[in-house]
Amino acid sequence: MNENFHRPYNLIAELTYRCPLKCPYCSNPLDLTNYTETLTTEDWCSAFEQAAKLGVVHLGLTGGEPSTRSDLEVLVKHASELQLYTHLVTAGMPIDAKRLAVLAKYGLCSVQLSVQDSTPEMSDTIAGTKSFDRKRVFAEEVRALDLPLVLNVVLHRQNLENLPEIISMASYYGAHRLELANTQYHGWALKNRAALLPTLDQLKNASRVVQDSRLLYPEMEILFVLPDYYSERPKPCMGGWAQNTMVITPNGRVLPCHNAGTLTELEFWRIPENSLEDCWTISPGMNTFRGYEWMKDPCRSCEYRERDFGGCRCQAFALTGDMNATDPACSLSPHHPEIEKARDESIQSAPSFVYRDSAKKTGGQI
Amino acid sequence: MKNLENSLKSLLEERYHHKHPFNIRMHKGTLTKEEMKTWVRNRYYYQTRIPKKDSSILTKSDDPDFRRDWVRRVRDHDGDEKNTGGLELWLRLGDGVGLNRAEVSSLTNVLPGVRRACDAYVEFVNGHSLLESVAASLTELSAGPLMGQRITAFENYYTWIEPSALDYFRSRTSQAPRDAQEGLEFVLGNAKTDKDHVACVAALTRKCEILWELLDGVEWAQSRPKIVDRARMRKNESMIVLPERAIELNSTGMEILESCNGEATVNKIAEVMRNRHNTIETVFTDTYEFLEKMKSAGALEYI
Ligand code: SF4
Numbered sequence A: 001m002n003e004n005f006h007r008p009y010n011l012i013a014e015l016t017y018r019c020p021l022k023c024p025y026c027s028n029p030l031d032l033t034n035y036t037e038t039l040t041t042e043d044w045c046s047a048f049e050q051a052a053k054l055g056v057v058h059l060g061l062t063g064g065e066p067s068t069r070s071d072l073e074v075l076v077k078h079a080s081e082l083q084l085y086t087h088l089v090t091a092g093m094p095i096d097a098k099r100l101a102v103l104a105k106y107g108l109c110s111v112q113l114s115v116q117d118s119t120p121e122m123s124d125t126i127a128g129t130k131s132f133d134r135k136r137v138f139a140e141e142v143r144a145l146d147l148p149l150v151l152n153v154v155l156h157r158q159n160l161e162n163l164p165e166i167i168s169m170a171s172y173y174g175a176h177r178l179e180l181a182n183t184q185y186h187g188w189a190l191k192n193r194a195a196l197l198p199t200l201d202q203l204k205n206a207s208r209v210v211q212d213s214r215l216l217y218p219e220m221e222i223l224f225v226l227p228d229y230y231s232e233r234p235k236p237c238m239g240g241w242a243q244n245t246m247v248i249t250p251n252g253r254v255l256p257c258h259n260a261g262t263l264t265e266l267e268f269w270r271i272p273e274n275s276l277e278d279c280w281t282i283s284p285g286m287n288t289f290r291g292y293e294w295m296k297d298p299c300r301s302c303e304y305r306e307r308d309f310g311g312c313r314c315q316a317f318a319l320t321g322d323m324n325a326t327d328p329a330c331s332l333s334p335h336h337p338e339i340e341k342a343r344d345e346s347i348q349s350a351p352s353f354v355y356r357d358s359a360k361k362t363g364g365q366i
Numbered sequence B: 001m002k003n004l005e006n007s008l009k010s011l012l013e014e015r016y017h018h019k020h021p022f023n024i025r026m027h028k029g030t031l032t033k034e035e036m037k038t039w040v041r042n043r044y045y046y047q048t049r050i051p052k053k054d055s056s057i058l059t060k061s062d063d064p065d066f067r068r069d070w071v072r073r074v075r076d077h078d079g080d081e082k083n084t085g086g087l088e089l090w091l092r093l094g095d096g097v098g099l100n101r102a103e104v105s106s107l108t109n110v111l112p113g114v115r116r117a118c119d120a121y122v123e124f125v126n127g128h129s130l131l132e133s134v135a136a137s138l139t140e141l142s143a144g145p146l147m148g149q150r151i152t153a154f155e156n157y158y159t160w161i162e163p164s165a166l167d168y169f170r171s172r173t174s175q176a177p178r179d180a181q182e183g184l185e186f187v188l189g190n191a192k193t194d195k196d197h198v199a200c201v202a203a204l205t206r207k208c209e210i211l212w213e214l215l216d217g218v219e220w221a222q223s224r225p226k227i228v229d230r231a232r233m234r235k236n237e238s239m240i241v242l243p244e245r246a247i248e249l250n251s252t253g254m255e256i257l258e259s260c261n262g263e264a265t266v267n268k269i270a271e272v273m274r275n276r277h278n279t280i281e282t283v284f285t286d287t288y289e290f291l292e293k294m295k296s297a298g299a300l301e302y303i
């Protein structure tokens, strides 16, 4: 391997896009129906083997909902034989206690459960599916098996007011870590931006709540950052484009992040037609934004470029049509007014959700 | 004015470190030799910050009479001549409990929590008004009585310490009440508005917190770090893997982590590391820092 080799530490395996939930901020592609799950159990097992050889340490099994795949047990067993730290990212259904126990026996290392809000009514409304009660029981099942539990809650204007309850719920569930993720406005979330984008007041209040909670729950790590729409600088993307993480989609495309498929001009390669190493090291798409050569001004000459890598490529493309542009979340971007406009509009009342379920075009106002 | 005095005194009754579990154990006679040594060695860092913060207070006053009185505090600690004064007396306490004097006075092995608390005090004074700084010093109102109890406790329970080593405490039984009285008069005479009152109470509250944190910092040395169950070690790569991150370690880091078995205390781990790496001067602080870093990375818990 040459000196330009970037060791991938993380593999995010999107096993499927099937999911019983319908979150309006889902990061899965909008044209879900165009995807078929082409990767077989053997393909995934081979991908894990290759990943371990390339230096991958963490394996995230995600989706969609990974437990909709019936070969999940086989995959977990194989991954743990390869010494991968295997992490299941789930909505808590359709998986049940019996299956979870088997996964634990096969060496599953930790579980991340997504919850939408702190009450059944709110959580189920956002998920577009009755699921809150199941999630609570699932959290108990995880802790009963002594598996570490991470709780992930996506924050937006409809649930930010409930942050104190969300945090105490996480502690009650026995999570060692709570990820308060800001909605990233890609895919479904961009469609629903007006209904999701919080106001500045909501965010300021949330920061205070988080600060206090860190004192009240010292044993739980609470992750919270201001969303990029409200910070002057964009978020650094994945520690740099194709630096340490790779994503494999249900149909075998190997991407540097779960949204990179939206960059339609880029050519990414697939397994099993290609080796994972080739997909990672030499596919043209992977190399497009490695390093700083591709940058235009203002990023090219900016002192922050090694800190934020010019921001998110997918957001730049979605909002400006130019994937080489500075991320509009940056106040130095000529397209920044677009972000400011969305912020201003957030002060007005929120429209209804468009649920990810394509059959149902509009959701109820909550 | 009575009001302010009452508020300050009841605040001390509530929050002064006489109620800290470590102090309670000290006065009940149940500290181990090791704990006593850790306290004496670390508390010396606090002693050395006192003349610095008092010098800072001096620079805030325009009144020669105030400065003439206050400068006495600096002299009390530093001594009028070499090898006299409060700092010297504390070093004798260190000798008395069997510490290496050079090590104590070098200040290199101070526990991180203790260092943070003491530095916070100096910074507080640097950044606040004369009135607030003097108000913060009023913990001395409670120091006099505490010294009395302390001497009795030491004489009764810690008989392995030479009585002459306790001269520091004896000197404070007379100095502290006198200093406290002067400080109190200054505060009561200069806190004129409601806003001043609030600021004085806030300053003394902060000071109580600092003294409390200092003892928390001392107790940390006795806690027992343990690698969390959710971590997996990849020994051949010197890596510890957690659900949210993987941390690559050098060989010293691996050594320290391997000692984090939930049995050995921070103190013991640091000692083992010093025995193994006695040429590295900063081995204690390096070990402390590493343990703190691993804790905030979620790799360690303390039991
Ligand atoms: S101009 Fe580019 S590199 Fe500079 S802060 Fe903005 S996004 Fe980052």
Ligand code: SF4
Binding pocket: A186, A236, A237, A238, A256, A257, A258, A259, A260, A311, A312, A313, A314, A315
């Ligand atoms: S390119 Fe954008 S969507 Fe992709 S990981 Fe980076 S920040 Fe996220």
